[in-house]
Every structure is written in structure tokens, then in C-alpha cells.
Amino acid sequence: MTQATALSLTALPLADALAQFRVEVSGVGMTQIPFSAVTFRDNGMASEDMAAIVRADLERSGQFRFVEPLPGGMDENSRPDLAPWRAKSSDALLTGSISKLSDGRFDVRFRLWDVVRGQDLGGLSYPASAAELRLAAHKIADFVYEKLTGEKGVFATRIAYVSKAGQRHTLLVADSDGENARAALTSAEPIISPSWAPGGRQLAYVSFESRKPVIYSHDVATGKRRLLANFRGSNSAPTWSPDGRQLVATLSISGNAQIYAMDADGGSPKRLSQSSSIDTEPAFSADGNTIFFVSDRGGSPQIYRMGAQGGNPQRVTFAGSYNISPSPSPDGRWLAFISRVGGGFKLHVMELSTGTVTALSDTSADESPSFSPNSRLIIYATRDRGQEALMTSTVDGRIKTRLASARGDIREPEWGPYAR
Template sequence: MQRRRFVLGSLFAPLVRGAASFVGLAALANSAQAQFKVDVSGIGATQIPVGIGAFRDLNHCPQPIADIVRADLTRSGLFAVSNLGGETLTEQGPPNYAAWRSQNLEAVAGGSVAQVAGGRWQVQFRLWDAVKQADLGGLALTVMPGDLRLAAHKISDYIYQKLTGQRGVFATRITYITKAGQHNFSLNIADSDGANPQFALRSREPLLSPVWSPNGQELAYVSFETGKPVVFMQDVRSGARRAVANFKGSNSAPAFSPDGGTLAVVLTLTGRSQIYLMPSKGGTPRQLMRSYSIDTEPTFSPDGQSLYFVSDRDGGPQVYKVGLNGGSVQRITYSGGYNVSPAISP
């Protein structure tokens, strides 16, 4: 079957990362309460019709594996998902290509869930190409009960990659900050669909700008617990944390290099917000470039050889690019007078 190919960027890039360089904290708080609307166009007419059958023995499983897979694929916007009318379909099939094509399905998946020794669960699944009448392979996962949702997300990633040619992100996690009351801030971690939320940190002072390390084992974020913005690093598994950028003035907008060895931060050592590079384990910062403007919101290029950032050097905030060894700065955005928060697609 001829697959539809999609080039996707991040739909929800961080709205504010180091934006305090442009606006006061009070304005930041007010903007967080503002309505934000995202219009997504171009999705719908090109959706791939996929059938996900009911997994055998699913009623005995503490997590609705097939429902999670369907929800993942539906949420991506790239698939028109059918439940095959509630029909049970295991990884053994047999594939009914004629019936599936009569339903205009391009691909169909089925599977089973069974409890095995040690309180673990075995999740098996298989995917078929209904157009080419071909077996596209599958997965066999043995997990503890707490990882059943992760197993479902891995199945979704498998289907996504087979049908689009791109890696899925359903088995990843998200981090975000919540505020409840005047002095109750929380750094949270959850599955990509928002399920299984957990507190990574609670604080009476504001928290900002959480970012994942490339290996997914640490988070960098900004905390005001000392009375000023300081960049902390925290181990996700153990909860151990340390200040990695606690220099004179403001420390904000952390960003990891692709290899995780370097951290870009925005410091006000000279009185203005400037971008510095430093080891992600901590150390002496190196100023990337010197300017009389506000430079903030650094983001590494995928190859780790340059940085995109926001600066008001031409009047209003625009996106620029510079090599890690400094040198000439290239302006990237020209349309409009306010362009911020660069986010680079994989």
C-alpha cells in the first residue's frame, strides 16, 4: 500500500521559556491565565483508516489495552480508527483481508493479554496491511501491572511508525507545572496522554521552564525557592536535585544539547539577559556571544552545532541562529513583529 507521509513538528511548543527577560513576572502570571487557541488544519482528508480489534482476554486485564491504542492513534489526528464493530481479533488472526477492504480499512491490528508467572502480564499484538495483504509484524511484551499502559503506548508507536514511516512518541512522557493557590506549585510527570500523573517536586515558590535531558533520566527547570530564579537539575527516578546555575542575578531558560553534555542557560551576569554554555553537570559558564540586546530562549539544533534563540536586537523579539563557537548571527524570522519560542522538529 502507498503510505501517506507526514512531516510533523511539535504541536505544543513551550509558550514561555525565559520570557521574563521580555516581560515582568506579573505579566507572565496574567498571560498564563489568557485564552490560548490552536487551529490545526490539513488533517482529516488524509487520515489513514485503521481497525483495532478487541484483544482476547482483555476483560481480565486492569488496563484497556486496545482502547488506549485507539485513543493514541485518534489523538494524533492522522488515523481514522475503527474498533471492528467490537470483534475480537488476536495476534494469530486469521487476517480477513476481503472483509477489511470492504470496510475501506488500510491496516488492522489485533492481540491478546494474559497474566503469567510473577504477577506479570504478557501483551501480544500483530499488524496487517489490508491493501497489500501482508503481515507487518508485531510485538510480544511481558510487563508488570504498572507498565501495562506503557505496553499499549509501545504498540501505538509500532503502528504509527509502520504506517507513517516516522517514530511515534506515545511511549514518551511529558513534564509540566501546575499552580493551585498562591503558594502551591508542582512539577509533574505523566504519560504522553496525561495519564499516570506524578509529582516530581512541590514548592511554595514559582517553578518554570522544565526540560527533559536527552536520555530521559533528568529534568532541568527554574525554581524561585531561593528568592531568585535558579536552574536546578533533578534525577527523575531518585528525586535527587542540585543547583547547576546559581550565579549572580537571574538564571533561566535551560536547554540541553542533543548529547546531554552541555546546558544552555540565560544569565544576567552583565546586567542583560545573555546566553551561556556550561557543562550539564555544573561548572563555569561560557558566554556564547556578547550583545547590547536581550538574548533568551536558546534551543539547540538537532546536530548540536548551533543554537536558535530569541533576541530584541532589531527592535522587537525575533528568532536568530548562531554557531556554538559564536561568530555571525543569522536572523531567521522576518514576518511579524513578535516571534518567540523556537522549537526544532526532529
Template sequence: MHHQTRSDASSPSRRTLLKQAATASLLTVPALEALAQFRVEVTGVGMKQIPFSIAPFSGNEGLSQDVAAIIQADLERSGEFRFVPPVAGGFDETSRPDMVPWRERSTDALVVGSVKRLADGRFDITARLWDVVRGVNLGGMGFTVDERGLRIGAHRTSDFVYEKLTGVKGVFSTRIAYVAKNGRNYQLRIADADGENSASIFNSNQSIISPAWAPDGRNVAYVSFEARKPVIRTQNIGAQTRRLLASFRGSNSAPAWSPDGNSVVATLSLSGNSQLYSIPAGGGSPRRLSQSSDIDTEPAFSGDGSSIYFVSNRGGSAQIYRMGANGGAAQRITFGGNYNVSPTISPDGKYMAFISRVSGGDRLHLMDLASGNVTALTNTSDDESPSFAPNGRLIMYATRVQGREALMTTTLDGRIRTQLARASGDIFEPAWGPFTSRV
């Protein structure tokens, strides 16, 4: 069976070894042009969305970022909110709006606020949230930022609103990592969760794959081919310092941090075939975890760190298995079809997102781990690299939409999908970072 992938022979994806073992072919895809700006497009209708309004923030005129517009986009992208155009008039966090006209628009929640320039050139972003139905002030918050920080201030305000209205921590101020390829240039990029504020932290004329966030949110592990073979490096995002973690004999690939940050489980071919090994996060000798004569790869920890999910062809086809974090006997998890790869586990341990081949195309699926029930979340056919948001409410993945690269998010019911990236060039292998303070 042939499978088209966005990687060419010099740009293997993290599933290349497994795909080769499954006799899938690698087809060349022409390189596209320079990286373009991210755009947000939301499609689908959720069953239970909170209708909300946000008034333009006073004092925001003439600034480089529209704080209210960023908050609106954040909340819509979550799939849990439906925007209602605001009532005309000037409002800020000191206002007590007349709720009648807002209720007439069937708005349940209202966000108002301001952006004030301080004497030192910085800005105060202040916001207040109202329960329109009950006419109750739900609280306010504020941040002081420089102009470059207006977006992150808006994202933190979105987090505040989201948590107040849903009871779940927001993820708008978290970050993502992904790989961009333009011609022969590869970039490991870090961006805000909405895809904006994207910056390259590592460039190479050799392939970069498999970015994986450390639990501290300050370091990223990835696979680089600078040494003319796959090796694993870690990079501190703030200090821009790199360290070689794994360059053992043969292949070193598919890093996954343990939830405590003390070790990295990776796929090494020390034994001649690809197996899972645990490596101390500070470097050191690897300890073998899986024991098979076939290929074991793509490890993913459960949220509590007690189990490792991984892909193996030990049963004759690519399937997902689970074993204890220290190795031992493995239990098969997937049984539908003959190609199930790229497991990622929700933070609460209830769900597994993965890629399953259906009618020759790779589609994102979700398994309820308690019942084993599986649901297809997409209608695309070239999905890869799923990654849960740290609050478990969204899944990010890479795919092709109308022949072009895209990073997408989807709600767990698949009803609302958001396109984060519509860019020229290849964009792939997204990884959603943890809840941490930004560096």
C-alpha cells in the same frame, strides 16, 4: 501593548524578562482548583489518514486498562490515522481474519491481540498487524509487564504499529514534562505522551518554570525560585535527586541542553543584562556566548547542535536570531510583526515552531527554515511554550481553550489538534521528552 498571561507576579513565565522589556504587562489570573484527570479530544480532519481498525484484545476484560482503546487513542491522536469500528467477533494474534468484511468497511490496517495473565501475576501483551488490502501479515510483537505497566505496553504497541505503517518512529511511549499550579503550590510533573500516568517529581511553594529534558531522558533542568531568585536545577527522574546547576549573581533562567548532553545554555545576567552562557552539564564556570547590550534569552539548539536560536530585543522588538553553538555573529530569522518568541527546532532541522503576537494575541506559528515561509497553526490567542515531538511530526504547546488551561498537540499543517489536558488548576510550560528507555 498589554498581554494577558497565565502567570501572576509571583509566578513569572520564562518570557517574563523579555515581556517586561517589551513593556507587556502581567495581569493576575485567579488560581483554579485541584488537578483533574487528563482527557483526549481530537479535532480536525487530515488530508491523508490511514483507515485502521483494532479489535478488542482477548483476555483484557476486567483489567484496569483497556489496551486496544489506548492503542486506538494513540493512533488517532497522531493525526495520521482514522479509526474504523471493528467487525464483530473474537480475534487475537493467532487469528487469521477473513479480510473481506474488513475490506468492505474500507479498512487498510487491522490490529489484533491479547492480554494473558502469567503465573507470577504479570501480563503478556501480544499484538499482530495485518495489511487488510493485501491480506498480508505485517508482523507482531509482545511485552511482559505488571498491571501498572499495561499502559506503557499499549504505547509501545502503538509505536510498533505506527512505524510499520508510516516508516517513522512512533512517540507514544515517550514522556512529557510540564508545570502545574494549584493555589500556591507548584509541581513539576512527568507524564506519558498522552498525558496519563502523571506524577509530580518536585513540589514547591515558589514558582517553577522552563523544564528542559536532557538528551538521555533521565534528567530534567528547570528554573526554581526557592532562593527568592531564579536559579537553575537539574533533577534525576528515577533517583529523585536534585542538583544546583546555576545560581550566579542576578537571574539564571531558560536552560537548554546541548544535543550531546555535555552542556546547558542558559540566560544569565552576570553582565548586568540577560545574555546567553554555556555551562558544563556537571557544573562549573559559565562561558558567555551572546554579545549584545540588550536582552538575549530563550535559547534552543538545532538538532545537529551546530546552531543556537534565541530571542533578542537588540533590533528594538522581540525577534528570533540564530548564531553558532559557540557564539559569534547572530543572524535575524523572524521579520513579521514585532513580537516573536519561544523558538523550538524540529529534530531534522527543517522547521522552527515559535509564538508570534497577532492582533494582540499570541499564536503558534511554523517557519520552513529553508524558504522562510511562515504558517499560523492555531486559531487560539494565548499559546506558549511549543515543543516538538522527538519524531518531528507533532508540536505540543500550552494555551487557553474557552477560558481554561489546556495542553495541546498539533500536526505540522495545523489540520488536527488534540487536547491532552482539560484540568482545573494552571497547567503550562510543556516539554516533550526524547526517545529513550524509560526509567
């Protein structure tokens, strides 16, 4: 099979069966902000329900509870009587409108009200093409989230994951809610281990198109890619440093799988781990000073950490005989990982300052956890009700969201960073 027949590098819309996701939110959080979102004036001229997208985003975060709005139309220019909204126990109110611009785009405007204090919390206008309406809604949700929680939202970020349907492997990039999925790469051979570069413009991944694992970087906007690692033996598990200047990966140049660092622009790899065992799945801490990794040097797979320059490995996980897939949170507080429990594989999170470990999932085929950029949510792949699925969970495990495709295996999600 030639490379031309095995691969498609153009970014094409995915077929409806794979592009559409169903969002199901379950669980109850400890404290949730009650809010209302009124249907945007003239929303009927657009293909997306802006208020509904904002609602779904905020509910998925686990920190908001939707209150059905009062009847009657409003937009961002309305000065609402907030007393009836207080009587409905709504703490915040979102209004807005959509209009058509002369260039064919839409002008999406909104305003947020603090119902309790009777304050106008501000609003913005987003010009957007029809294809950008969902992104505009995610940006509005980010605005609301930040105004009401004081923390940055993640709804306008993206996720990457791999889908397999028959013999077709597809690397996909989608909105943070799983919608608007687009194929970045398709291949007749496996694609694994996607890893976002800082800024969200590039993905590194492993392709088997050469009948062996080889690491590439891929420009998400243009589809252009660059070979990063095709050394003797296996090249796998790439991850970027927080400054984007280098990658670490698992290479078997020495005969057994060890962790190496490579300059992002190429060059000879530098060996970081030194053992006769298998060392793999490296992941940088947010400050770039530590690398978490998996090793069976103690007899079974466990998570260790070492300095970014290598040396002095220290074991991190001690409970259970099989712990893999470390994912440190961007705020440095948490480590998500997968632990084998009673023959199943479950998502766990460790508070790094105390070593306290909490099981988060009710499923038993979890894999590949990845934190949202604000460290509040974890995305992971699992099998739920007989289907492969992407799930998100709050760090306390109380709110879970299922992003379930119609068909195909779904694997290895990776939550993208904030755009630069």
C-alpha cells in the same frame, strides 16, 4: 520558609483532579490511513483498554482514521478472513490478547495485519505490571505507526509541564497523551522552563525557592537533583545540547541577560552572546551547530540564531513585532515559535529552508511550543474555552488534540526525547 517545607522531591501519584486528562481530537488531515483495532481477548482482567489506547494514540497523530471493527472475537493467533475488512475500507487490523503471568504481571500480545495486501506484519509480546499497561499500549501504537508509515512513533515518550494550583507549583512528568501524570517536584515557589536532557533521564528547570531564579537538574527516576547554576543575578531558560555534555542558559552575570554555555558537570560559564540588549530563550538545533534565541536588540523581541560557539547572530523572524519561544524540530526542517497577533499570542511554524511562516492555532494565549521527537507534532500550552490546557497540533495545523486538566494553571510543556 525552609526548603524542607517548600519542596517535596519524591515522585508521588498526582491527585485525580490533575492526573486525568480528557483527549479531544479535532480537524481532518489530508491523507489518513484507515485502521481497525479489535478489543484484546481477556482485556477485562486488566485495568486499561489496550485497543482504545492504541486507537487514541494513532488518531492523535493525524495520520490515522479509525474504522469500527466487525463483530466477533479474535486474538493474535487468529487467521482472519481479511475480505470483509477490505469491504469496510480498513487498511490495517490490530488484534491481541492479555493473560496473567505466574509472577503477577500481564502478558500483552498483539499482531498487525495489512488488510489490503493480506500480509501478516508481525507482532510482539510485552510483559507488563498493572502500572505498565499504558506504556505497553503506547509501545504497540509505536509498532503500528512505524509499520504503516515507515517513521518512528512517539507514543511511548513522555512530556513534562508545570501546574499551579493555589500556591502549589508542581513539575509533572506524564505519558505523551497526558495520562499517568506524576509529580517530580512540588514547591511553594514558582518552577519554570523544564528542559529534557538527551535520553530522557534528567530534566533541567528553574526554581525560585531561593527567592531568585536558580537552575537545577533532576533525575526523573530517583528524584535526586543537582544545582547547575546559582550565579549572581538571574539564572534562567536552560536547555541541553544534543550530546548532553553542556547546557546553555540565560544569565545576568554581566548585568543584563545574556546567553552562556556551561559544562553539564559544572564549571565556569562561557558567554556566547554579546549585546547590550536582553538575549534569552536559547534553543539548540538538532545537529548542535546552531543556537536560536530571542533578543530585543532590534527594538522588539525577535528570534535570532548564532553558531554554537557564539558570534555572528542573524535575525530569523521578520513578520510581526513580537516573536518569542523558538523551538527547532529534531529533523532540522521547522522552527515553532509564538508570535503576537492583534494583541493575542499564537503558535506559528517556519520552514527554515524557505522562511515560509504558517499560523497553526485558533487560540490567542499560546505559549511554550515543543516538538515531538519525530518532528510530526507540537505540544503547547494555551487557553481554550475558558480553561488552561495543553494542546498538540500536527505541523500542518490540521489535527489538534486538547489535553485538558480539571483545574489549575498548566504551563510550559516540554516533549521528551526518545529513551536511550
